[in-house]
Amino acid sequence: TLLSFAEMERDMIIERTQAGKIFARQHNPNYKEGRPKRKKDSRNMAIFEYSNSHTVKEAAEAFNISPRTVQYIKKLFR
Structure with a gap:
């Protein structure tokens, strides 16, 4: 149903965000999370x-x- 689709979409967003952070850590020596x-x-x-x-x-x-x-x-x- 719609709820399960929303949960799946949220999980995909979290996975992409985490992958982006990992990529940034590996390719940017000055990478820092959070607000400057x-x-x-x-x-x-x-x-x-x-x-x-x-x-x-x-x-x-x-x-x-x-x-x-x-x-x-x-x-x-x-």
Whole structure:
């Protein structure tokens, strides 16, 4: 039925994903899974310095980012 077809399709997706990861590990020496780490670049440094003299909300509005991102950047530079 439809449920068994959906399960089979999901299993095929998982197999293809795993095969792709294995291929990437073998052919890319810099392969890393997951989201890349945030960098301590000049923009993030500017956000950090601005947030030291302003509220998190003001910094978020000034740089057009979310307040949570400002908090994360502040944590990154501590």
